[in-house]
Amino acid sequence: MKAGASVDLAPPRGMRDFYPHQAGLREILFNTWSHAARCHGFERYDACIVENLSLLKRKAGEEIVDQIYAFRDKSQRELALRPEITPSLARMVCAGWNDLTFPLKWFSIGQCFRYERMSRGRKREHYQWNLDVIGAPGPAPEVELLTTALSATEELGLGPAIRVHISNRELLSDLLAYAGIPAEHHAALFLVLDKRGKLSDDAITDMLVDSGFTTEAAAKVFELFELDSLDAVRRLLGRTTAALEHSAAVFEGLTTYGWENRICFDLSVVRGLNYYTGTVFEAFDVDRRFRAVFGGGRYDHLLEHIGGRPAPAVGLGFGDVVVTEIMNEIGCAPSVPAAADTVVGYMEADQSAIALRVAHQFRRLEERVDLAMGPEKARAFFGRANHTGARYAIYIGPDDVKTGHIRRKDLEQRTETTISLRDLTGDAS
RNA sequence: GUGGGUGUAGCUCAGUUGGUUAGAGCGACAGGUUGUGGUCCUGUAGGCCGCGGGUUCGAGUCCCGUCAUCCACCCCA
Numbered sequence: 001m002k003a004g005a006s007v008d009l010a011p012p013r014g015m016r017d018f019y020p021h022q023a024g025l026r027e028i029l030f031n032t033w034s035h036a037a038r039c040h041g042f043e044r045y046d047a048c049i050v051e052n053l054s055l056l057k058r059k060a061g062e063e064i065v066d067q068i069y070a071f072r073d074k075s076q077r078e079l080a081l082r083p084e085i086t087p088s089l090a091r092m093v094c095a096g097w098n099d100l101t102f103p104l105k106w107f108s109i110g111q112c113f114r115y116e117r118m119s120r121g122r123k124r125e126h127y128q129w130n131l132d133v134i135g136a137p138g139p140a141p142e143v144e145l146l147t148t149a150l151s152a153t154e155e156l157g158l159g160p161a162i163r164v165h166i167s168n169r170e171l172l173s174d175l176l177a178y179a180g181i182p183a184e185h186h187a188a189l190f191l192v193l194d195k196r197g198k199l200s201d202d203a204i205t206d207m208l209v210d211s212g213f214t215t216e217a218a219a220k221v222f223e224l225f226e227l228d229s230l231d232a233v234r235r236l237l238g239r240t241t242a243a244l245e246h247s248a249a250v251f252e253g254l255t256t257y258g259w260e261n262r263i264c265f266d267l268s269v270v271r272g273l274n275y276y277t278g279t280v281f282e283a284f285d286v287d288r289r290f291r292a293v294f295g296g297g298r299y300d301h302l303l304e305h306i307g308g309r310p311a312p313a314v315g316l317g318f319g320d321v322v323v324t325e326i327m328n329e330i331g332c333a334p335s336v337p338a339a340a341d342t343v344v345g346y347m348e349a350d351q352s353a354i355a356l357r358v359a360h361q362f363r364r365l366e367e368r369v370d371l372a373m374g375p376e377k378a379r380a381f382f383g384r385a386n387h388t389g390a391r392y393a394i395y396i397g398p399d400d401v402k403t404g405h406i407r408r409k410d411l412e413q414r415t416e417t418t419i420s421l422r423d424l425t426g427d428a429s
Numbered sequence: 430g431u432g433g434g435u436g437u438a439g440c441u442c443a444g445u446u447g448g449u450u451a452g453a454g455c456g457a458c459a460g461g462u463u464g465u466g467g468u469c470c471u472g473u474a475g476g477c478c479g480c481g482g483g484u485u486c487g488a489g490u491c492c493c494g495u496c497a498u499c500c501a502c503c504c505c506a
């Protein structure tokens with residue numbers, strides 16, 4: 001940088017630029033998401049990125065509310081960059097209720113923002129694939145959502161590296177009730193239990209005791225986490241419950257789809273958002289070296305909370321940051337295609353018009369063609385053509401114009417094909 | 430938020446107890462017979478040594494501050 005006020009060339013903290021290669025990777029990821037969603041019968045929707053702050057504010061206790069990028073516009077309206085899209089979706093569904101036929105299966109890919117401390121896998125902005133089924137009770141929505149997301153991870157080459165940990169908040173409530181803990185304490189307990197594995201069990205016991213639980217009750221809570229299967233839960237309870245049957249049906253459906261090696265029962269999954277009601281799930285790399293790849297759950301009361309009619313709903317969010325990190329880490333990142341199939345260049349300015357017409361013809365044949373911006377020496381042209389990664393190169397000199405034939409070179413196989421200019425452009429000149 | 434590491438060319442990094450004019454590899458660009466590419470050879474460009482202060486005759490090097498970044502905690506998506 002020369003004279004003048006120096007500008008910080010880095011993007012703002014937590015924000016990302018995408019150079020062509022990175023943008024290309026992102027495009028492949030987005031296409032994979034879209035493809036998986038459409039294959040499973042989801043319709044695309046989109047919502048505004050700037051949202052009313054009041055819609056996003058919920059009860060305190062959720063970190064997400066403290067991390068909203070909020071601001072006032074010039075009329076003092078309180079607005080925010082959306083931290084997630086689910087509230088906007090709920091708003092759209094409530095507003096459009098009479099025009100919609102249920103159940104809805106909708107997806108979107110949108111940028112979301114959160115002001116927070118950064119670490120690996122966490123930026124202040126990311127793109128998130130959202131899948132939601134609204135208006136369907138029962139286990140089927142969970143099964144469809146998860147099979148859609150799993151097929152996307154499979155498509156990305158991540159299949160065996162990912163496992164979905166599935167739990168159910170209602171089932172956890174059943175177990176806490178069995179342990180003698182009154183229902184009014186369950187919501188607070190979820191937050192504490194979510195820390196298991198991050199804090200020592202002793203520390204969690206202290207937290208529970210501080211909250212008014214007896215040491216015996218805390219010990220009983222820990223016993224619950226020894227449960228590693230739905231059968232173990234059933235044996236402990238000595239009976240079945242609605243939540244237990246629901247979860248069993250989710251596992252059965254996913255097994256029918258053939259995902260039995262990609263899923264596991266894990267009571268420690270609770271999720272940070274407090275609008276989740278029943279099923280909750282998070283997908284992790286099997287070595288647990290990264291943050292969750294995707295997560296979600298059932299939120300049966302969100303719509304009525306924002307003033308709509310009650311409707312059962314299940315949602316899933318799948319961000320671009322962690323999945324990209326894992327793909328880069330295990331080396332299965334898809335290769336970004338070259339910008340062009342064919343590079344067209346020419347030796348002298350006299351051949352520029354011919355080169356332009358040749359490029360035009362190939363483009364009309366649906367080829368992606370990069371035309372030189374000026375004359376180049378042969379060496380420079382082929383060096384550049386090779387560098388672009390294009391498969392074919394057409395280099396036009398005065399002799400080609402004279403003979404009326406151009407040569408199309410296959411850069412990979414080092415072979416040449418001769419093409420008549422007349423055949424190509426219908427014009428011998 | 431706590432602790433630690435790292436900031437030198439576009440990238441990866443050297444740089445001696447403080448001592449002339451700041452180094453390499455890769456990449457970029459230009460040449461190596463004015464019509465043929467990845468190798469090879471030569472050359473060129475590219476640096477406020479993160480920023481600010483201090484110590485010193487002298488600081489990339491030592492001290493303080495600050496910012497950025499990474500890691501581990503904390504927390505969570």
